[in-house]
Each structure stands twice: as C-alpha cells, then as structure tokens.
Amino acid sequence: MMTVLSMTDVHKRYGPTAALAGADLAVHRGEVVALLGPNGAGKTTMFELLLGLVRPTSGRVRVLGAAPGTSRHRVGAMLQSAGLPEQVTVAELVELVGRSYPRPLPTPQVLERTALTDRARRTVTALSGGERQRLLLAMALVGAPELLLLDEPTAAMDVASRRAFWRLTRASVAEGATVLFATHDLLEAEAVADRVVVVARGRVIADAPPHELAEHDHLEEVFLALTEESPTVEGAWP
Numbered sequence: 678m679m680t681v682l683s684m685t686d687v688h689k690r691y692g693p694t695a696a697l698a699g700a701d702l703a704v705h706r707g708e709v710v711a712l713l714g715p716n717g718a719g720k721t722t723m724f725e726l727l728l729g730l731v732r733p734t735s736g737r738v739r740v741l742g743a744a745p746g747t748s749r750h751r752v753g754a755m756l757q758s759a760g761l762p763e764q765v766t767v768a769e770l771v772e773l774v775g776r777s778y779p780r781p782l783p784t785p786q787v788l789e790r791t792a793l794t795d796r797a798r799r800t801v802t803a804l805s806g807g808e809r810q811r812l813l814l815a816m817a818l819v820g821a822p823e824l825l826l827l828d829e830p831t832a833a834m835d836v837a838s839r840r841a842f843w844r845l846t847r848a849s850v851a852e853g854a855t856v857l858f859a860t861h862d863l864l865e866a867e868a869v870a871d872r873v874v875v876v877a878r879g880r881v882i883a884d885a886p887p888h889e890l891a892e893h894d895h896l897e898e899v900f901l902a903l904t905e906e907s908p909t910v911e912g913a914w915p
C-alpha cells in the first residue's frame with residue numbers, strides 16, 4: 678500500500694492558538710478520504726500544510742514521498758480561500774493553470790467534464806456560486822494530478838452538481854488518483870468516502886470506514902459524541 682500523504686504528530690500554532698495539536702494522518706494511493714470536524718477543528722490548516730503554503734511548528738508532513746510543495750505538478754487543489762482573477766474567461770483560466778503542469782488535459786475536455794463548456798467565454802464575475810466551484814474543480818483537474826486536496830469542494834453546489842462532481846472525482850480515482858476532501862455534510866462523507874477522519878481541537882480523534890463509525894448509530898450522533906468537549910473518546914477508534 679503506497680502512502681500518498683502523511684502527517685506525524687503535527688503541531689501548528691498561531692500565537693496562543695493551536696490550529697493543530699498533534700495531528701496524525703496517512704492516506705494511501707487510490708483512497709477517497711473525508712475530513713470531518715467542527716468549525717475551527719484544523720481541517721483547512723491541514724490542507725495548507727499539505728500544499729506547503731504554511732509550515733508546521735513541529736512534526737513531519739510528507740506528500741508523494743517528499744516535502745510539501747515540492748511535488749506541486751502532481752497535486753491538484755481546491756481551497757476555500759481561492760481568489761480568482763475576475764476579468765479572465767473560464768477557458769483562459771483553465772488553459773493558464775494547465776500550462777503550469779507538464780502533461781495537462783486539453784481545456785475543452787476539462788470544461789466538458791465539469792459541465793462548463795457553455796460558460797467557456799464568460800468571465801469569472803459572471804459565474805454563479807456553483808459554477809465558480811466547478812471552475813475551481815476544473816482548475817484542480819486540468820493537470821491530471823495524482824493527488825486531489827479539496828477543502829469543502831461541494832459547499833455551494835446544488836444536488837445535481839454535487840452528483841456530477843462526485844462522478845467526475847470518482848473517474849479520476851479510477852484513473853489512479855487519491856482524494857482527501859473536507860466536508861460538513863455527513864451524508865456526503867458516508868456516501869463517497871472510503872474512510873472518514875474526524876478532526877477536533879487540532880487532532881484526529883477517529884479514523885475508520887463510514888460504516889464502521891456509524892455501525893450502531895446515525896453518523897451524526899457519532900460525530901457529535903466524538904467532537905464534544907470530552908477527551909475520553911480519544912483512542913476509542915482505530
């Protein structure tokens with residue numbers, strides 16, 4: 678089993694705030710892993726560390742066998758904070774991002790896959806929230822990456838777009854990609870993830886296939902019980 682990314686006892690402090698406080702995580706090739714956790718749990722910080730945008734205060738982070746940020750052409754990402762140039766068209770932007778990868782997919786193919794073909798000549802300002810998310814996905818996919826890091830990728834999407842999104846992401850997985858994504862939607866995590874990782878207070882407090890986590894209860898009950906201010910649940914899961 679090839680480890681695509683790993684975090685070992687990772688701490689990240691911002692002054693008095695511990696965004697991560699001893700996070701451990703390993704994701705293997707071909708897995709689709711959901712990161713769940715309450716607001717402020719540390720999920721976005723994990724993505725920023727994995728992309729090499731911030732450095733850990735302590736601990737070890739590896740991505741595709743190297744330090745984060747060094748294999749950028751093999752990683753595709755969707756970040757919540759992603760700013761987009763407003764006066765550029767959808768097609769231009771996807772083309773531009775593709776050029777920074779060694780073997781990009783043809784832009785028309787990516788637009789087709791993300792249902793953006795008829796929006797190709799629109800500028801970013803003229804897109805709806807869901808279309809903007811699809812554009813971010815197109816930008817994440819155009820480089821045919823081995824690893825997709827997706828921070829709340831379906832947040833602004835309607836039901837049909839969500840389904841299309843996951844069909845597409847699954848197709849990338851079938852071609853060998855690995856996916857780590859954050860979501861607040863427990864049903865989504867249950868439906869699409871091979872493994873659910875629950876983060877709270879900067880640590881991973883549960884890590885199991887969704888059916889194991891929710892064996893006896895509804896996943897929402899398990900999630901609330903785990904993420905409550907109780908340290909005793911630690912170690913309760915493999």
Ligand SMILES: Nc1ncnc2c1ncn2[C@@H]1O[C@H](COP(=O)(O)OP(=O)(O)OP(=O)(O)O)[C@@H](O)[C@H]1O
Nearest residue numbers: 691694695696714715716717718719720721722723
């Ligand atoms: N640049 C920063 N400066 C100071 N504090 C930060 C910074 N980035 C994150 N934090 C803090 O670190 C903690 C973890 O934040 P993070 O954004 O990783 O959480 P999250 O799990 O992604 O939350 P959400 O579900 O709300 O997106 C929070 O308390 C946050 O306020």
